[in-house]
Amino acid sequence: MSIIAPDSPCRFTPKGEYKKPAFIKFDPEDDGALLDEIFWEDPLTFTPRRCRNGYVEHWGLYPCDEDKITEVPIIRIQTRKFTTQFIYDDKTKILPELQFVNALIDKKINELAQVDLGDLRRRDYTLYVAVSFLEHPTDPTAHRYWRRIRVSGGLPLAVFADKVLTPVWGWVRNLHAHTFHDMKDGAMFGPKDCNSIDIMHHMDNAGYAYIPEESYCIAHILREPGDVMFYHYDFGDNWFLDIKLEDIAPVESSTGAVVVLGGRGGRLPDGDRVGTWDWQQYLKKADESTLESDDYDGKMYAVAKLFCTTNYNDLEPPRNPLTYSFDYFDLAECRAEVRAALDSKASLPYASKKFITPIGEGSLEKLLELNQVSSRLGINFKNLKKGTAVVQTMTGPDGEQFIEEGIVTTRRDNPANTACARCGSPHGLKACGRCGQRFYCGKTCQTNHWKETHKLDCKTKKH
Numbered sequence: 187m188s189i190i191a192p193d194s195p196c197r198f199t200p201k202g203e204y205k206k207p208a209f210i211k212f213d214p215e216d217d218g219a220l221l222d223e224i225f226w227e228d229p230l231t232f233t234p235r236r237c238r239n240g241y242v243e244h245w246g247l248y249p250c251d252e253d254k255i256t257e258v259p260i261i262r263i264q265t266r267k268f269t270t271q272f273i274y275d276d277k278t279k280i281l282p283e284l285q286f287v288n289a290l291i292d293k294k295i296n297e298l299a300q301v302d303l304g305d306l307r308r309r310d311y312t313l314y315v316a317v318s319f320l321e322h323p324t325d326p327t328a329h330r331y332w333r334r335i336r337v338s339g340g341l342p343l344a345v346f347a348d349k350v351l352t353p354v355w356g357w358v359r360n361l362h363a364h365t366f367h368d369m370k371d372g373a374m375f376g377p378k379d380c381n382s383i384d385i386m387h388h389m390d391n392a393g394y395a396y397i398p399e400e401s402y403c404i405a406h407i408l409r410e411p412g413d414v415m416f417y418h419y420d421f422g423d424n425w426f427l428d429i430k431l432e433d434i435a436p437v438e439s440s441t442g443a444v445v446v447l448g449g450r451g452g453r454l455p456d457g458d459r460v461g462t463w464d465w466q467q468y469l470k471k472a473d474e475s476t477l478e479s480d481d482y483d484g485k486m487y488a489v490a491k492l493f494c495t496t497n498y499n500d501l502e503p504p505r506n507p508l509t510y511s512f513d514y515f516d517l518a519e520c521r522a523e524v525r526a527a528l529d530s531k532a533s534l535p536y537a538s539k540k541f542i543t544p545i546g547e548g549s550l551e552k553l554l555e556l557n558q559v560s561s562r563l564g565i566n567f568k569n570l571k572k573g574t575a576v577v578q579t580m581t582g583p584d585g586e587q588f589i590e591e592g593i594v595t596t597r598r599d600n601p602a603n604t605a606c607a608r609c610g611s612p613h614g615l616k617a618c619g620r621c622g623q624r625f626y627c628g629k630t631c632q633t634n635h636w637k638e639t640h641k642l643d644c645k646t647k648k649h
Contacts, residue, residue: 199223209289210282215273218282220266222247222259225282229289234372242372243416244393245290255319263390287394294373294397298406306405307340308613310440312433312447313408315351317454318416318426319462323473323513330469330513331451333520338442339405339434341612343375344603346404348533349610350444351417351427353523356453358497360533362423363389365396367416368407375399375407388421400603403612410434423461425454442627444610446524449515457496468492469512488512528610529639531623532599534574573597598623608635621645 195206197218208228212218224232224247234246238254251257274281280288313336316329323330333354337346343366352359363385365376374396389395407415408431417427455465468491471484489507492498504510574595598617605612606627615625618632621644626632636644 197221199226207282210285212282213273213279216270216282219269220262221282222262225286229286230293241369241414241416243367243369244372245287245374246372247287247393258391260391267390283390283394290373291395291397294368294371298402301406303339303405303409305437306409306434307338307403308437308440308442309339310336310435310442311339311404311408311431312336312435313404314430314432315354315417316428316430317451317462318428320466320469323469329450331449331454333449334432334447336443336445336447337404337610338440338444338612339408340403340442341444341605341610342403342603343399343406344377345532345605345612347377347399347417349527349530349605350524351419353527354446354449354520355425356497356520356523357419357456359527361456361496362420363392364417364419365392366399366407367418369414369416373397375402384421392418392421400600420456420461423457423459424463426462442606442609442611442613444524444528444605446517446521448517449520451513451515452511453497455492455495455498458491458494460491460495472512475508485510524610528605529607529624529635531595531597532604534595599625601625606631607640608632608638618644 193214195211196204197207197212197216198204200221200223205226207226209230210225224235232246234242235249236242236246236254237250237256243256244258248256248258270281273279274284312334315333315335317331320330322328335350335354337350341350347364347366348359351364361382363376363380363382365374367374374393376396376399378398378400384392407413408429411431411433413431415429417429419425419427460468468484468488472488473484475483475485486507489504489510492512493501493503574597601615601617604615604625606615607624608631609627611627611631614627618624618626618640624635624640624644626635
């Protein structure tokens with residue numbers, strides 16, 4: 187293999203061919219090592235890699251295994267990231283991978299600008315949301331965990347993620363990053379200005395970059411029954427959802443309200459290194475634990491692990507773990523979770539709202555002084571807007587020191603990226619005239635919400 191000539195635009199491809207890429211440009215210090223061959227192509231004409239069912243995920247950049255499941259080459263990507271991190275600064279010098287994806291982003295945005303959604307924004311969608319890759323214990327054709335939801339096609343993606351998908355699965359709001367994928371071309375949408383830990387550490391493993399979701403609604407991705415979009419939550423532990431459009435209601439019968447229609451399976455564990463693949467293994471071992479086999483370890487361990495995760499650790503564990511059902515679905519509880527999310531401000535994408543971190547003995551004062559707790563949680567103080575603050579409190583259960591940190595805000599939601607505080611409709615929203623902190627689709631919802639809860643927390647606006 188020849189040595190790369192100084193300032194040459196050519197590099198050796200993974201197949202050993204020395205040639206100039208069709209689109210990207212290398213810095214002279216970047217030898218192109220470990221860069222996937224797909225980046226030598228033209229992003230405007232390349233053929234994205236297709237996975238299961240012919241779908242496209244993560245811009246179609248990553249290869250698939252023999253079962254047509256996207257297989258992200260994490261070690262190769264992270265090694266290349268390590269070797270190039272001081273070459274490209276993302277301002278004057280842009281990483282070749284990002285050059286490629288940025289071109290895909292521009293192309294998709296231009297395509298979306300030409301799309302005529304007609305009345306889809308005003309029509310109700312019935313969506314079937316299933317956890318990908320979790321095997322059903324008895325029926326290989328069925329999903330073990332699923333939800334069926336009715337929402338408006340005009341519901342903004344940001345609101346759909348924060349106030350619908352997160353609560354229906356029992357996850358902690360705004361704890362992790364997420365992306366929506368248009369399965370037709372792999373285009374990705376995600377939260378603008380997100381500084382979560384998984385964005386900082388795992389974005390290269392999750393598609394490199396995405397289109398800000400705040401400007402788009404569900405109908406921009408799902409427009410015909412049968413259309414599917416992919417949802418990736420928590421880039422470290424990795425949860426995957428397939429969201430299929432089952433039905434589109436006529437405008438005349440559409441209300442825009444968010445309604446959970448049914449489901450199977452409890453809330454999914456959030457954090458503590460448990461994602462789709464890990465939970466599948468826990469469930470498999472639990473399913474193999476039976477009274478007949480006199481082997482309880484798998485079930486006991488899975489239940490113990492579940493109740494240690496972020497969204498379970500404030501719940502009372504079952505007295506008898508062997509009788510616990512991972513598949514039980516409580517419709518009333520699920521609807522209550524969604525109502526609570528709707529009746530609140532939108533999550534802040536630039537930091538976790540709440541996180542609890544163990545602090546070593548004697549180190550609390552120093553960490554607070556240096557703001558190292560906040561930096562470890564991904565909170566960027568430069569991004570904090572007026573009316574927003576970081577709150578830190580100390581707790582000490584059983585003699586251990588903990589710091590509880592959260593983001594609080596007095597700022598109201600952006601009307602373009604919220605929903606009716608009572609029903610979840612995104613249409614015709616007007617703010618409460620007294621506090622300006624809640625939005626309503628009409629007088630009926632505002633009146634009912636006032637009687638139910640809002641009169642308890644509504645405060646006069648400060649002028």
